[in-house]
Amino acid sequence: MSSPWNALSDDNRRETLLPSGGKDYLIPTERAEHFKSTLRSVSIQLCILKEANLITERKLGKNRFYSLNRKKSLLKLIKFFEDVYEYNLNSLKEYVENKERKRK
DSSP states (O other), X not given: OOOHHHHHTSHHHHHHHSOOTTOSSBOHHHHHHHTTOOHHHHHHHHXXXXXXXXXXXXXXXXXXXXXXXXXXXXXXXXXXXXXXXXXXXXXXXXXXXXXXXXXX
């Protein structure tokens, strides 16, 4: 599985990731039309997102439907941001406390 950060680093993939038209799933042919891109290009972007576990794929006949994987990958991203903010807030608190000690 590839990194979700690498998968999200590309503007095209981030845009591809977002469903359009009020749907909660993606269809490659619709995405290609929407972005005026080739089906091959959209398929590559979806494959990278799927490998990063950001989307899931469901096959129905010859069609493929892609949905945002809200359970696994987004929870990892949320956890990362929580950890970053907690670390930054703790660092800020320590900095302020050290400043206060130096004043006294």
